[in-house]
Amino acid sequence: MSVSASLFSHVSSVITSRLAPSVVRSQPASPPSIPQSPNVIPAPSLSCALQCPHFQSCSGCTHEWNLHRPVILDEVADFFKNLGISGFSFDSCRLWGWRCRAKLAIRGSSASPLIGLYQEGTHNVVDIPLCKAHHPSINSAVELLKQGITELDVEPYNEDEGTGELRYVQMAVTTYNTSIPASERYRNGKVQVSLVWNSRNENSPSSEKLNALANFLWRNGGPSSNIHLIHSVWVNFQTSTNNIIFGNRWRHLLGESNFWEHVGGIDISLAPSSFGQANTRAFDSLLRKLQKYVPYGASIADLYAGAGVIGLSLAATRKCRSVKCVDINKESKLSFEKTVGRLPKFVDCSISWHHADTSIGPLSWLEGTDVVVVDPPRKGLDQSLINALQTLESSEHKAAASESSFLKVKDEKRPWILRAREATVQIESKSPSEKSHALPQTLIYISCGWENFKEDCKSLLSSKAWHLEKAHAFNFFPGTNSIEILAVFKRGPGISAKKKKTGKKKKKAQRQDILARN
Numbered sequence: 279m280s281v282s283a284s285l286f287s288h289v290s291s292v293i294t295s296r297l298a299p300s301v302v303r304s305q306p307a308s309p310p311s312i313p314q315s316p317n318v319i320p321a322p323s324l325s326c327a328l329q330c331p332h333f334q335s336c337s338g339c340t341h342e343w344n345l346h347r348p349v350i351l352d353e354v355a356d357f358f359k360n361l362g363i364s365g366f367s368f369d370s371c372r373l374w375g376w377r378c379r380a381k382l383a384i385r386g387s388s389a390s391p392l393i394g395l396y397q398e399g400t401h402n403v404v405d406i407p408l409c410k411a412h413h414p415s416i417n418s419a420v421e422l423l424k425q426g427i428t429e430l431d432v433e434p435y436n437e438d439e440g441t442g443e444l445r446y447v448q449m450a451v452t453t454y455n456t457s458i459p460a461s462e463r464y465r466n467g468k469v470q471v472s473l474v475w476n477s478r479n480e481n482s483p484s485s486e487k488l489n490a491l492a493n494f495l496w497r498n499g500g501p502s503s504n505i506h507l508i509h510s511v512w513v514n515f516q517t518s519t520n521n522i523i524f525g526n527r528w529r530h531l532l533g534e535s536n537f538w539e540h541v542g543g544i545d546i547s548l549a550p551s552s553f554g555q556a557n558t559r560a561f562d563s564l565l566r567k568l569q570k571y572v573p574y575g576a577s578i579a580d581l582y583a584g585a586g587v588i589g590l591s592l593a594a595t596r597k598c599r600s601v602k603c604v605d606i607n608k609e610s611k612l613s614f615e616k617t618v619g620r621l622p623k624f625v626d627c628s629i630s631w632h633h634a635d636t637s638i639g640p641l642s643w644l645e646g647t648d649v650v651v652v653d654p655p656r657k658g659l660d661q662s663l664i665n666a667l668q669t670l671e672s673s674e675h676k677a678a679a680s681e682s683s684f685l686k687v688k689d690e691k692r693p694w695i696l697r698a699r700e701a702t703v704q705i706e707s708k709s710p711s712e713k714s715h716a717l718p719q720t721l722i723y724i725s726c727g728w729e730n731f732k733e734d735c736k737s738l739l740s741s742k743a744w745h746l747e748k749a750h751a752f753n754f755f756p757g758t759n760s761i762e763i764l765a766v767f768k769r770g771p772g773i774s775a776k777k778k779k780t781g782k783k784k785k786k787a788q789r790q791d792i793l794a795r796n
């Protein structure tokens with residue numbers, strides 16, 4: 279998949295429906311546990327109801343009641359129960375105001391702008407000023423943007439004609455502010471506003487209006503205003519007539535160019551162009567759970583890594599020996615580098631980020647690692663990666679027979695792949711370490727697409743190359759029927775399969791015994 283294609287698939291799904299990957303944690307009065315019986319339908323309770331005036335007209339939320347317990351949870355719990363998984367847990371996370379990243383379409387007129395999501399199955403934008411999923415700072419920034427559009431006569435985009443100036447806005451909230459008590463940080467989140475402007479670059483005739491709009495936001499929402507809501511203003515230039523939200527040209531206009539957040543025990547940098555989880559709090563919960571499954575000193579491959587947040591969080595909290603991150607979106611590189619620059623001094627780890635397609639020659643990413651973490655888009659794992667994971671054992675034998683055979687093949691016959699594999703960013707550990715050709719014993723699968731996860735999980739288990747050890751779910755998208763899964767697989771067929779084998783052997787022996795006696 280090309281970089282723009284991957285951007286498109288993510289971005290368009292967010293705009294038309296918000297069942298996209300992201301995470302948040304918020305606690306209702308008492309966190310719900312695993313559903314008891316699928317037949318028991320709890321009475322709708324206002325304490326966990328969406329209560330949003332835009333429900334039904336807006337495509338973002340599909341479920342109004344029981345936000346703490348998405349309907350799909352029953353199926354998820356049953357699936358893992360049938361696989362004999364004990365200790366499955368569900369974290370209901372933050373139920374309202376959880377979305378810290380939103381991409382919104384801008385239509386209508388300058389006198390009456392509409393900023394929101396498309397109505398289901400249409401390209402009619404629904405204005406959602408009181409959205410209950412948005413972090414409250416996003417709604418305030420949208421309100422301010424509308425004022426600016428009207429006051430400065432900015433023309434919203436007209437999709438049919440390809441005319442107008444302002445097409446979309448991305449609002450990303452940072453809750454990183456060490457100058458206020460931790461308990462107040464989330465509430466006081468500041469917004470990085472990225473305006474998607476319908477021109478090729480900053481030299482177009484409409485640039486004056488763009489700058490006037492950015493200045494308006496800064497004057498009325500920046501640090502010298504009464505509300506201090508805006509963290510920074512960016513522009514993305516996009517003139518394409520297709521549905522792709524962002525073009526390739528980004529410019530920082532005002533405020534801090536660096537956007538920091540604190541998740542998984544580390545400070546992370548996120549550029550507006552790189553992938554970022556929408557539900558910051560839920561993502562933090564997931565990372566903290568994930569860390570427990572990674573042994574200290576492990577070597578990690580973080581595939582579908584984005585800006586490497588998962589891998590770098592493990593480097594710091596699990597004192598990893600090495601972490602290599604792989605992502606197809608080159609825009610994430612800069613954020614990765616900045617995050618590395620802020621890792622605690624004690625981190626002594628060989629760290630690399632690779633701009634590459636995981637699906638091409640996936641085995642070489644697995645080589646030399648103890649733990650592989652995968653966090654693919656909703657469509658799930660690439661088939662070539664599933665194949666590589668299913669056949670690790672035979673690869674191991676081959677590698678033992680001729681030292682790192684696949685590396686040799688790659689060197690000799692497929693130099694173009696080798697080039698893609700050279701680290702785009704490489705930070706060496708201070709302690710010398712021997713290159714290992716081991717293959718991973720643990721696979722940690724993070725999924726935002728339940729249906730595709732199920733298929734991938736069945737494929738991995740049917741090969742007997744892996745067994746499932748633990749599973750947890752997180753309410754990353756309250757108000758929808760989406761769920762985020764954290765599944766931990768271990769190499770080999772597992773105890774239950776072995777038990778079955780032993781059981782079969784026993785039966786065979788009993789049969790032979792009976793035959794002998796007769």
Ligand SMILES: C[S@@+](CC[C@H](N)C(=O)[O-])C[C@H]1O[C@@H](n2cnc3c(N)ncnc32)[C@H](O)[C@@H]1O
Nearest residue numbers: 299553582583584605606607635636653654655
């Ligand atoms: C759900 S995001 C996860 C990002 C990251 N793990 C995080 O939590 O911030 C999926 C990522 O997969 C990347 N991606 C999609 N297809 C890919 C491929 N074939 N090879 C490598 N990366 C890919 C996307 O660019 C995106 O960053």
